Amino acid sequence: MSELPAAFAERLRAHLGERFITSKAICGQHAGGGMHLRPLPPQAVAMAESIDDIVAVVRACDAFGVPLIPFGAGTSLECHVGAARGGVSLNLSGMNRVLLVNLEDQDCTVEAGVTRSALNEHLRRTGLFFPVDPGADATIGGMASTRASGTTTVRYGGMRENVLGLTVVTPAGEVVRTSRRARKSAAGYDLTHLFVGAEGTLGVIAEVTLRLYGAPEAASAAVGSFPSAAAATTSVIEAVQLGLPLARAEYLDAATIAAVNNAFKTNHALADTLFVEFHGAPEEVARASERFKAIALDNGGGEFKWAIEEEERTALWRARHHAGFAVAASRPGARPWSTDVCVPISRLAECIVETKKDLASAPFPAAVLGHVGDGNFHVVLMLNPSSREELAAAEQFNDALVARAIAMDGTCTGEHGVGLGKREALVAELGASVDLMRAIKRALDPRGLMNPEKIFAA
Structure with a gap:
């Protein structure tokens, strides 16, 4: 891997000053790697605080042929942010402003570096919230780039359903807006969803317009054990088929429960377990809870422990969100x-x-x-x-x-x-469709500088 051109570094230092960083320690923090893939540090890190900063970095990379890797919080697991060919990691965490909240339209526009928890804290007094919850406190731009979802997808959908529009900086350094705020449109190609899930390979997401939801009038969460994985999952399938207002339905096997009990000093039964939550009007939630109890009992489930108060539900879901870390420590x-x-x-x-x-x-x-x-x-x-x-x-x-x-x-x-870890699996899954993806990549990024090697090899 050749060193970054001196003129390239000088150009970005002139624009970013101390926000253009080449120290090994900082580059190492932007190396990705996931859990099973080796870390791939960039040769430099550029800290963006505005769209102008993004444009400056993208145009410099294009001019000098330097690879560029967008970086949010670095929580991805398939080495999405590793620098497979060196180059510059473009850290967007400094772009952390909520730009607009439209209460009547129930949407908002945020910069890419806003985290989901920061957004919901900003919305706390509005009666609205953003539901997509992948567990990690990822940035909204990163969540859009990886088409994230999580515990609430069963009711609210993931990023695919909740991104209404994007502002993107293309590989040539042009700023484009993929759509307006109307809830539907038949105008041209659906560029928004071309970039959602593109993993930073087609451009840099700078701003995201999101669908918001009214906070549920009532919520009830519960945890209960089952005699087998099949019994637990069958209960959820039947609840979904009956149209119960499930907001979350999470399965944890006995090994996961053992790790959770050890890490959080809980005493859940060491068995296949469901964590569930219902949202809606109080009477709707009460009916759904009783109906689900009956479904679980028919499938051999035991007594469910219910949590209705917000503090209790938060504690319940904190254990679920950190179950992966608990397992890792086991x-x-x-x-x-x-x-x-x-x-x-x-x-x-x-x-x-x-x-x-x-x-x-x-x-x-x-x-x-x-x-x-x-x-x-x-x-x-x-x-x-x-x-x-x-x-x-x-x-x-x-x-x-x-x-x-x-x-x-x-x-x-x-x-x-997909990142680096599941490129071969993608070909097995979609076959010739991957060639079409390559063609789109070449059309938008002919030099292959945007997050190279991700999704498919060049």
Whole structure:
């Protein structure tokens, strides 16, 4: 990898001053790597605070042929922000302003570096909230770039459903707006959703216009155990099919529950477990809760513990959100590898059961958890970093998991994205469609400078 051109560095220092950084320590913090992929540090970091900063960096990269990697909070798991060919990491966390909130239209426009928690804190007194919740406190721009979703997708959808428009800086340094704020439009190509999920390979997302929702009048959350993974997931499937107002439906297997109990000093039964939450009018939530109790009982579920007050529900979901970290701590010295797939909900129970059969003979401990209300689940593999046998077995397991999901007409990744880690899986899933993606990439980024090597190899 050649050094950055001196004239390039001088040009960006002239614009950014001390916000153009080449120290190894800072570059190392922008190396991505995920859980199972090696870190790939950039050669420099540019800290953007405005669209003008983005334009300046993009145009300099274009002029000197330097790769550019957009960076939000760095929470992605498939090395989306690693510098596969060196270059500059464009850190957008300084673009953290909420630009506009439209109460009547229930939408807002934010800069790309605003985090989801900061946005909801800003909205706290408006009666509105932004529901997409991937667990990590990711930036809105990063969530749009990776087409994120999470625990609330079953009711509110993910970023695909909730991004109304974008302001994007193209690889040539042009600023474009992909749509207006109207809730529907038949005007031209749907450029908004071309960039949502593009993982920074087609341009830099600078601003995002989002759909907002009224805070629910009532909410009720609960946790309960089941005799098997099939019983738990079947209960959720039946609740969805009956149209119950599920806002969250999360599955945690016994291994995950054990880790959660140890980390949070809880005493949940060591069994396949569901965390659920209902939103709506008080009477609607009460009816749904009673109906779900009956569904769970019919499937062998035990007594559910309910949390209605906000403080209780927050504590319940804090444990779920940090379950992955709890699992990671359950094998000291281990390196976690978190992977995910998504299948049609009618195949979910079968997919989880077959996956757990594979794990029963694995040479490493593992945990299964996921957003079962929309068919998406995660597997966290706890690997001894010095064991080639465990790494080989993990790769074999992941390949089998992805193949199973695709065979069930599912996808290799429900929300983690492709990045560097699942490029081959994407080809297995979509075949010739990947060639069409390459053609779009070449048309918009002919020099291949925007987050190169992500989604597919050049």
